Structure formats: structure tokens, C-alpha cells
Amino acid sequence: MPEAGRAHPHGYGTNEPDAARRSFLRAEDVRDLVADQFGSTRSLTALDRLTGGSKKGVYRIRLDDRTTVVLYVWAAAENFWPVSPTVPDDPFTDASGADLFAISHAALTATGVRVPRLLMLDRDGRYLPSDIALVEDVGDLTLEALLARDPVGAATPLSALGDSLRRMHTTLGSHYGKLATSTHGKASRTRPAEDVVADRALGHLDAVATRDARLADAHDRVATHVRQLRGAVTARRVYGLVHGELGPDHVFVTRDNEPALIDFEGLTYFDVEWEHAWLQMRFGDAYPALRPVDLDPRRLELYRYAQVLSLIEGPLRIAATDFPNRQWMLDLAEWNIAKALAPL
Template sequence: MTRVFLQPDDLRDLVADQFGTDRRVAALDRLAGGSKKGVYRLGLDDQATAIVYVWAAGENYWPPAPAVPDDPFTDASGAELFAAGHAALTAAGVRTPRLLVLDRDGRYLPADLALVEDAGGMTLETLMEQDPAAAATPLATLGDALRRMHTTRGSCYGKLAAIARGEAPQDRRTEDIIKDRALGHLDASATRDTRLADAHDRITGHVRHLHGEVTAREEYGLIHGELGPDHVLVTPSGEPAMIDIEGLTFFDVEWEHAWLRMRFGGAYSALHPVELDPKRLEFYRYAQILSLIEGPLRIADTDFPNRQWMLDLAERNITKALTAI
């Protein structure tokens, strides 16, 4: 598809309404990294800045794919989910860029839009690479925030907006959803890679074995869903601020920690995690490996601008999946 991104003049009315008619757009830069929504840094003529999120078909690189119907991590994008996630984090005392405007009525664009605080361009990932000592305090603060989230309990699992509407399905155990999700990812990936096709039965057996070791649970914690150090900004004052919050969900906290262990590596222990079920953690870790094969291979078939990065990510996880069996 032909992608058309925002131009400065597209935000003229937004700027006039929110900042005053005497302010002008001096710069509009589309930031790298977004694959489901457009993320832009808006610069004004008085040097002030803000961030604009746009949820539009032309900003979403992900092609559709078969999904488990009650999978709460499917299609975790959109202004409604963003608003629900922002409210939940604020209630839990977790720092995220301040929401200035949320427009779901097409007042400014033929798409949903949010205007948020510009919390800075430094991610925790970059700070950890460039100055590990300076990253220690934001890491500890992030760990405190995660404990507040993960001890915010709910009796239902699912997307926050669906729970609020009373529409979150609750007729299955969470680990059953993840089993079906993992096997679906395997089936899709096996059509793209002969190594996975050859190992399909052995991987399926491994998934079923890990699933069989997990015991039932009926209480869930508030989780981000895919939190890595690239999804945390470090503000100029040194505070960690979570971004990409549309996937905020009530689910098993082991899902979050399987992801955190993978993404934070040796710095994971600095987050001081809550008590976890090791068998559920291991099952979810392997399911995420299969997810990180299927998703990257699927988006690599599109016009996503960093296709090789996705292929390399899939290759690393193919190695992990095969090594485990």
C-alpha cells in the first residue's frame, strides 16, 4: 500500500486549539520504532515540543493473521486501549507521558489521535548501553512501578477496555489460551521455515508438556504485555516513563516476567520481581519464543522499513525454539 504520513499543516488546527493561534508548527518528525501507530515529535516555533500518536491504517505495518479468539494480546492497538491503559497506570501511580488531548471524533484528522507530553528522547535501553551506572536508579524505580502494577489484582483477565465493558471472556484458563496461541504461531511459522516444519511435532509435544505442568489460577495482575527497556523513556529528571501502553492487560504476571527476563537480560534482577510460579514462567517463556518467530516473519513479508532486523530476530528465536527440544 502507498503510505502517506502526517505533514506539518495537518496539525494546524490541533496546535491552534491546544497551544493558541499565535503558535506555529516548526517541525514534525516521524519517530522510528512504531509499527502499529504513527509516533511524531511536534516542534513549535517557541521551541516547545509534544508527541502525537496517530492510529490509522496507513501507520500500521502489521498484516492480519489468524488468532485465538480470546487471546488478550491480539490487536493490542487503538485509542480506546491507550486511554484505558493510561488511566490504569495513573491510578497505580506509574509514570507515563501526560495525556494532553485524546481525539476519537475526527476533530483534527480522519483517524484517532492523542497528544501527549514529550518525556524526552532517551530510552532506558540506550541509557543502559551508554551509562549502566546512571541507569541503576531508573531501573530501581521501574521495579517499584512494576511491583505496584503486578500487585494490582483482578478476578478477570483480558484487555482493560473489554473488562470495563463486561466483555472479557472468562470461560477458559489463561494457560489454555497461551497453549493455543503458541501452537497457532508454530503452524504459521512452519509454512515459512522448513526447520520448523521438520520439527513441528517435537515442538508441539514440548508445548503440550510445558502446559501440562501448569496448575490453575484465578487471580491476575496488571501487566504491560511487552515491556522492554525500549518501551521506557527516561525523562530529563531521571524518571522512567512507560510508553506503548495499549497492551496493558490483566493477566498472569509470569507472562510479563518471561518477557522482562528476555529483554532486560543481566539487568533483570535489578527490577526485584514479585514471587513467580517457575513452571508457568517457563511455559510462557517458550510460548513467547514462538511468538517472536511468527510475528517477525509475518511483518517481514510487508513493506516494513527494517525488514532485516525482523528476520534476524526470528532467526535468533528459531535457534532458541530448536535448542529447547
């Protein structure tokens, strides 16, 4: 059974028949980009589409001097996610796009968090009919792979990641929301964050109850459990900077043994318990090495259960599309259905 929330780094596989219905980049599509950015002394030798995610395309550009860079492409053909209903003020929706990438990249860099260096951002369609970014290639080694292969060797980047997370989680704001919202002066939030999470969870429950008979039968009991968890949370209006879905697959270990965060377009001010509910689930036994900030246990419990419901709704929704690794998503949903029913 897959780990909850796990995704491969950088993009998604294209070796299954369903993916062939989509149009992805070919080497000739980026030759002008390469010539313009790297000059006449370096040329393209290969364009590799990397595997794993589902919202943007990620490609490795190989040059004839054996250097590489990574290309991000925000195009409709690269996004497998269908639209779904949302609740007001949910900061975790639509967490993709070049604008969010640019703002989040700048914020993390200013906070001292290692991310791939930004080499070029094009939102004017100069090279492709979509927004693109060129970034440093931080390699292929994820913290997830290093933890599995060499837990002792992973201690240094894991500790450094904990330092980065504490810098993020102690970068505080009085309103929750995406950084783009805060930057444009639209951060007036009136509802408590825990109400947003509870409503989000109930919306996910309604959606999955139409797809799974077990959840349809348990709908009222699950809803009652969510409301009880929400009722135990006391008010608080201080928010930290959170990645949103940070797992060890979203952290690359550089040649200098530094942890570099990716897929951070969803960076937002929110309750840090949201981040730590995810970190606990994804890092497992390695989580204590991150040396987390102080947390509210009741808020953490609500957010942990809400994420379980999210990891049923999202996988079932994308499994109904032409996403190439459909069975993996179905297995992930099944894993979390058992977790959702267990407290009842």
C-alpha cells in the same frame, strides 16, 4: 544479531523505498490542530516522524518557543501488521487504538505508574481522519540506551521501574483480559490462561511451519514440548496488571530521572509470569534490579517458550509486508528459531 523483541522507540523509519508507498503526515496537516491547541502566540516550526514501532504513527511537534509535544496517530497507513488467525480469549491481539490507549493511560496513572501526560484525545475526527492523541514529550533517552551507556547511572530509574512493576503486578483481578473488556463488564473467562497461551503457541507453530523448513520438520516435536510445558502448570485464577511486551526501549527516562512507560495499549489483566518472561528476555543482566514479585517457575517456562514462537511468527509475518526494516525482522526470527529448536 538483534535482541529478541527489541524495537526502536515510538514509530518506524521512513528512509527506505518501501515506506514511500504509504502516506504519512506533513506539517500542513497539523496546523489547525496546533492553532487550536496552542493558540495564536505559538506556531508550528517542524513535524518530525519518529522511528521504531509498527502499529501507530508517532510524531514530534516542534513549536516556535522551542517546546515540543508528541502526536499519536492511529491510522491504517501507520499500521504495518497484516491480520492473522487468533485463538479465543487471547488478550494480546489487536492491542492498538485510541480507546485502549485512553483506558490504559487512566489505569496506569491511577496505579501510580509514570506515563507521558495526556494533553488531548480526539476520536471524533476534528483534525485528522483518524483517532489522535497529544501527549507530553518525555524526551529521547530510553532506558535501553542509558543501560548501554551508563549502567551505574541507570540504577535509579531501573529501581523506580521495579517499584512501578510491583504496583502493577499486585493490582489483582479475578479475570484476565484487556481493561476495555473489564470496564464494559465482559470479563467472563472460562478457560485457564495457560490454555490460551499454549493454544496461541501451537497456532504460531502451525503458521511458521509453512514458512521455514526447519520448523516444518520439527513441528511435532515442538508441539509435544509445548504440551509438556503446559501439562506441568497447575491451576491458578488470580491475575495482575501487565504491560504485555515491556522492554527497556518502551521506557523513557525523563529529565527528572523517572521511568515513563510507553506503548501500553496492550495493558491487560493476565498472569504476571507472562510479563516476567518478557522482562527476563529483554532486560538480561539488569533484570534482577527490578526486584520481581514471586513467580511460578513452571508457568514462567511455558510462557517463555510461547514467546519464542511468537517472536518467530510475528517477525516473519511483518517481513512479508512493506515494513521498512525487513531484514531486522528476519534476523529476529532467525535468532528465535534457534532458541525454539534448542530444547529439542
